[in-house]
Amino acid sequence: MSNLQAQVTSTDRAFHVEGYEKIEYDLIYVDGVFAVDNTELADSYRPYGRALMVIDETVLSLYGDAIRTYFDHHGLDLTVVPVQIRETAKSLETFETIVGEFDAFGLVRTEPVLVVGGGLTTDVAGYACASYRRNTPYIRIPTTLIGLIDASVSIKVAVNYGKHKNRLGAYHASQKVLLDFSFLATLPEDQVRNGMAELIKISVVGNSEIFDMLDEHGPDLLRTRFGHLDGSAELRAVGDRLTYAAIATMLDLEAPNLHEIDLDRVIAFGHTWSPTLELTPPAPFFHGHAINIDMALSTTLAEQRGHLTVADRDRVLGVMSRLGLALDSEFLTAELLADATGSILKTRDGLLRAAIPDPIGSCRFLNDVTTDELADALQMHKKLVEEFDRAGDGVDMFTGAHD
Ligand SMILES: NC(=O)c1ccc[n+]([C@@H]2O[C@H](COP(=O)([O-])OP(=O)(O)OC[C@H]3O[C@@H](n4cnc5c(N)ncnc54)[C@H](O)[C@@H]3O)[C@@H](O)[C@H]2O)c1
Ligand SMILES: [Zn+2]
Structure with a gap:
């Protein structure tokens, strides 16, 4: 399936081998x-x-x-x-x-x-x-x-x-x-919601048309399992278009970088602080809720930094909230953010590389976020989410069955 073709160059005291492995699927x-x-x-x-x-x-x-x-x-x-x-x-x-x-x-x-x-x-x-x-x-x-x-x-x-x-x-x-x-x-609804967080991810930093579709049809797509459970033909068509666009966008972004040698990854939006957050509660968060909390905070941060308008920020938070995804959690604290930052810096070779929307559908990476700025953004975020359904809590946030 994959073939490695390598060339060898040599001196008296050294050999150098260089090759590329073909990836095809x-x-x-x-x-x-x-x-x-x-x-x-x-x-x-x-x-x-x-x-x-x-x-x-x-x-x-x-x-x-x-x-x-x-x-x-x-x-x-x-x-x-x-x-x-x-x-x-x-x-x-x-x-x-x-x-x-x-x-x-x-x-x-x-x-x-x-x-x-x-x-x-x-x-x-x-x-x-x-x-x-x-x-x-x-x-x-x-x-x-x-x-x-x-x-x-x-x-x-x-x-x-x-x-x-x-x-x-x-x-x-x-x-x-x-x-x-x-x-x-x-597929149970909590699992579909979990996957929809990844669709929010790809849309908010990679494809504004997908975001518009989620804005218009998100809750209906969730309820009808993308039109496969009692959905109309029209909803099914929307679901098909949306998921096709999501796969295409992901492949566009990732195919040039399949081995993740470039660590600035758009699709790591929501995956900066969430790896630490996800496993913190006694029964872990669903992955989708954990990354959503990270994305929601990153969205607030993007507005604070002037990369999103207040209206766009609230649009993003609204789409998330209407799907029942968590915007915030008692487990999200300034201390956790500091810990999580330390941990992700190791994975990302010393740079934060936090993806944020700039504006919806496009991505920017932040490397200079200080602990203090994060704590301020968090404080502001916690106030903001009070205005949203369930005061920012998610529906079925925890994977109760796991522990
Ligand atoms: N390799 C990658 O790039 C990548 C990307 C994203 C996530 N992941 C990994 O994927 C895992 C999560 O996967 P998941 O969310 O698919 O969870 P999962 O595989 O646990 O499936 C979720 C639940 O749904 C049930 N299920 C599966 N298909 C069903 C169906 N059609 N109808 C009814 N029930 C069904 C399963 O039994 C399970 O209980 C994590 O470990 C994560 O790290 C990997
Ligand atoms: Zn993920």
């Missing part, structure tokens, strides 16, 4: 990926006559019959490895269990593993594929909004280590991603 829309008439998936496995599928247990319980019917119909042997991975089990142990299944199956070197589920399943199984024989191909079928518009668009895979999210991982593109948004029909 496809994201392909399929409406009803397990409908027997859609051969996209079967075509990928026909050469092997069989498939090893790592799948989220909940997704298996909902779609297992359709999946078995599909593989039967196409005369392909299916081996199913159900996994139930919570954030706390996004671990090396789970990774090892999956690797054990590869061995038991007797995976042939070029045979792609099929991975079906949300970001947790695809991250852990993807990392197992990255490591297995140093490089095993895989095909992803994301089944959550986060998976569809974010995790499976990127080439990053990982497990957590100790208290650190995604501390061990790899850049390992899947051969193919099959995008089937009809999975959203069964």
